[in-house]
Amino acid sequence: MPETIAAMIAAMAQAARRAAAEIARADAATKARALERLADALLQHKPQIQAENEKDLAAARAAGLAPSLIDRLALSDAVFASMARGLREVARWPDPVGRLGPETLRPNGLRVRRMRIPLGVIGIIYESRPNVTVDAAGLCLKAGNAVILRGGSEALNSNRALAAVIAAALAASGLPPEAVQVVPTRERAAVLALLKQEGAIDLIIPRGGEELIRFVVEHARIPILKHDRGVCHVYVDEGADLAQAEAICFNAKVQRPGVCNAMETLLVHGAEAPRFLPRMAQRFAAAHVELRGCPETLRWVPGAVPATERDWGAEYLDLVLAVKVVADIEAAMAHIAAYGSHHTEAIVTRDPGRAQRFLREVDASVVLVNASTRFNDGGELGLGAEIGISTSKLHAYGPMGVDELTTSKFVVFGEGQVRS
Amino acid sequence: MPETIAAMIAAMAQAARRAAAEIARADAATKARALERLADALLQHKPQIQAENEKDLAAARAAGLAPSLIDRLALSDAVFASMARGLREVARWPDPVGRLGPETLRPNGLRVRRMRIPLGVIGIIYESRPNVTVDAAGLCLKAGNAVILRGGSEALNSNRALAAVIAAALAASGLPPEAVQVVPTRERAAVLALLKQEGAIDLIIPRGGEELIRFVVEHARIPILKHDRGVCHVYVDEGADLAQAEAICFNAKVQRPGVCNAMETLLVHGAEAPRFLPRMAQRFAAAHVELRGCPETLRWVPGAVPATERDWGAEYLDLVLAVKVVADIEAAMAHIAAYGSHHTEAIVTRDPGRAQRFLREVDASVVLVNASTRFNDGGELGLGAEIGISTSKLHAYGPMGVDELTTSKFVVFGEGQVRS
Numbered sequence A, B: 001m002p003e004t005i006a007a008m009i010a011a012m013a014q015a016a017r018r019a020a021a022e023i024a025r026a027d028a029a030t031k032a033r034a035l036e037r038l039a040d041a042l043l044q045h046k047p048q049i050q051a052e053n054e055k056d057l058a059a060a061r062a063a064g065l066a067p068s069l070i071d072r073l074a075l076s077d078a079v080f081a082s083m084a085r086g087l088r089e090v091a092r093w094p095d096p097v098g099r100l101g102p103e104t105l106r107p108n109g110l111r112v113r114r115m116r117i118p119l120g121v122i123g124i125i126y127e128s129r130p131n132v133t134v135d136a137a138g139l140c141l142k143a144g145n146a147v148i149l150r151g152g153s154e155a156l157n158s159n160r161a162l163a164a165v166i167a168a169a170l171a172a173s174g175l176p177p178e179a180v181q182v183v184p185t186r187e188r189a190a191v192l193a194l195l196k197q198e199g200a201i202d203l204i205i206p207r208g209g210e211e212l213i214r215f216v217v218e219h220a221r222i223p224i225l226k227h228d229r230g231v232c233h234v235y236v237d238e239g240a241d242l243a244q245a246e247a248i249c250f251n252a253k254v255q256r257p258g259v260c261n262a263m264e265t266l267l268v269h270g271a272e273a274p275r276f277l278p279r280m281a282q283r284f285a286a287a288h289v290e291l292r293g294c295p296e297t298l299r300w301v302p303g304a305v306p307a308t309e310r311d312w313g314a315e316y317l318d319l320v321l322a323v324k325v326v327a328d329i330e331a332a333m334a335h336i337a338a339y340g341s342h343h344t345e346a347i348v349t350r351d352p353g354r355a356q357r358f359l360r361e362v363d364a365s366v367v368l369v370n371a372s373t374r375f376n377d378g379g380e381l382g383l384g385a386e387i388g389i390s391t392s393k394l395h396a397y398g399p400m401g402v403d404e405l406t407t408s409k410f411v412v413f414g415e416g417q418v419r420s
Helices: A002-025 A028-044 A046-062 A067-073 A077-092 A131-142 A153-172 A189-195 A210-219 A242-254 A273-286 A295-300 A329-339 A352-361 B002-025 B028-044 B046-062 B067-073 B077-092 B131-142 B153-172 B189-195 B210-219 B242-254 B273-286 B295-300 B329-339 B352-361
Strands: A111-118 A121-125 A146-150 A180-182 A203-206 A232-236 A263-269 A290-293 A320-326 A344-348 A366-371 A388-390 A398-400 A406-417 B111-118 B121-125 B146-150 B180-182 B203-206 B232-236 B263-269 B290-293 B320-326 B344-348 B366-371 B388-390 B398-400 B406-417
Touching: A002 A111, A002 A121, A002 A146, A002 A180, A002 A189, A002 B352, A028 A046, A028 A077, A028 A131, A028 A153, A046 A067, A046 A153, A067 A153, A077 A131, A121 A131, A121 A189, A131 A146, A131 A153, A131 A180, A146 A189, A153 A180, A189 A210, A203 A210, A232 A242, A232 A329, A242 A263, A242 A273, A242 A344, A242 A366, A242 B406, A263 A273, A263 A329, A273 A295, A273 A320, A290 A295, A295 A320, A320 A329, A329 A344, A329 A352, A344 A352, A352 A366, A352 B002, A398 B406, A406 B242, A406 B398, B002 B111, B002 B121, B002 B146, B002 B180, B002 B189, B028 B046, B028 B077, B028 B131, B028 B153, B046 B067, B046 B153, B067 B153, B077 B131, B121 B131, B121 B189, B131 B146, B131 B153, B131 B180, B146 B189, B153 B180, B189 B210, B203 B210, B232 B242, B232 B329, B242 B263, B242 B273, B242 B344, B242 B366, B263 B273, B263 B329, B273 B295, B273 B320, B290 B295, B295 B320, B320 B329, B329 B344, B329 B352, B344 B352, B352 B366
Parallel strands: A121 A146, A121 A203, A146 A180, A232 A263, A232 A344, A263 A320, A290 A320, A344 A366, A366 B406, A406 B366, B121 B146, B121 B203, B146 B180, B232 B263, B232 B344, B263 B320, B290 B320, B344 B366
Antiparallel strands: A111 A406, A388 A398, B111 B406, B388 B398
16 A cells, blocks of 8 residues: 555656646746636635535544634635635736846856746645645745645545646646645655655645654655744843833734744843733733743742743743743843744844844844734735745745745856856 | 764764854954955965875875876865965955845835845765865855865865864954864764754755765755756757857866766757767867767767767766757757756757747756856856855755855834734
């Protein structure tokens, strides 16, 4: 069985390779029309897709999956509307393929530019949400790539139904249907086989929990861009506008606690702790946020749970927050360097010098001054839709939009130049 | 012994990690002064370094190494002058660290920019030439990175002597000497240990033969940028300026046959073969280039050796050239897609449409019109010095200069914005 699966994945990868060459040459208008057509087709085939989705939901309920997981799995009417809207937005976005950078004229007369080109074949390994299948297909297609999608096993019926609609829309647009393929099996061997397609797949993007990321890092023989966990901090500096700090911290923790750009640890300058922490704690208590504090925090928030070493660096993804009082910005940055995950870090300050130091010295994909960590998002930062948030430093550090799904080559115009 | 080596490499990586944080914060003037000081120190300590280099040369001669390898190993006066000149050039080059991209103002008032930042800790695994130790150290330092260098085992004495001078120059400039470290052992276990330092090393750059690259791809658990082989083609199009084509092809093959951007296969349009090939063959014969031709080539160059399947895709790195007559540009591009290595591809043509098609459709890190493949080089394309030529598509495809040794993060300025 695993050998059959390896052969199947190899065949899919070869088909994707051939499709990638075609998609790379497709003009912008053809790709945009295909995306619009796909948006129409999804809405048109909603009943059939939802019937397949219902099978996944029934199995998930029977297996006793957590309600939050079942919720992520559901392809509701609202999710359909959002998928279609996303595709139409991506369709209208400027096409990056073939875009030329500025020209450099060399002393020997050579004219040198960089040209944006597709990456080739991208493999995406993700969990749960079947809408990722459509979002990722749309972004990869726009950037001129072929894509192989391996979604969560609990969403297989939904993903297969979506894949059939996507393939039909591609074919109707004159594009190769193999440009978007869904791995049609729940077997883990398929993931392993994907990770070994050196030469056929150019990039693997794993999105998911720690176990998935570790498995991919361990076994991949092709480049990967990790979309890893977010242990995000907000540091409330000495002299900060405390009303502003309160609003930012509340938003960063409470607005959507289950996502990677939510705050997991709050750092407060010692001079502000007596005034800031009691009020902030009251507001968090009203929102049912459990606080886990350092000894100094407990002085000002007696109701907090004493934090242990495991709380620093924890990604709760829940209404739980670690809180630490620090001596100064150096201590805050040292804590972030020791426990952060290079995802999103924010400072609330009125001091321009310390704002600049924090921006420059903190090593994270997005660093913010006086704004919520929740803004680490491709849409919010102006990239349009995003395929996720890379915590790998190479190629794309932070949110990845359409442009980040391309690379560039050098194009050189000469009139017979030779090297001496 | 391997365990001791693993512990040593882990300690080196941790020291590099700490040094990287310091180097990342160093200002441009300090780094530039350190590079100038290193250039001075190299020339000053030339006698001691050359004495150590002589030990490597004597061992290489005793071991019967090929003269070309012994030549690469030698740190002659000319190589010293070139190393020092290279460092001074890099010192004067604009410092990329902290450079800000254009500002995007979001509808909610957030101001978003990208800031260039160092990659962190880079591991470079290379063969032979000890001057790479100095060139790579200078480029990594300029880009604010720490670097661990693992050179060829036959150059260990030379590399250790260079490392001592580099460390002293760093310390004298107020920078951490651990920012540049040379692996002080010939054991292969050290390479394996380097490849496993996930979390401590951010990027591995392997430069070398196929066996080295394969080993690194197989074992690395950290991102790699391959500097792989170059199977480079020149396609002489129908209607090309044949005198120009002759000059370009001669230069691409003969000027320096042992390097990765030399031409390995010549493709000629059928309509030009009768006029072009006999003259070109004569010129190659005078330069002792052995031709291996397809049947159609043999019609016009009776002295050529019949090519076998193994000749297409061969990287000779020598005065040997495969020659094939093709029906048209489609056949040329199909041959390149099948046998090329995504390194450097050139067309000689007078037709602007076909020039554009070739530039756009050929998937290689550098694509040229009417110029020699030998121009795939960071210096020649205006990047300043280069650390090598990446054949990986992610992050940097083609020559890698100082800028390509950095990445970027997002920096965001707000006035209390929260997400709704």
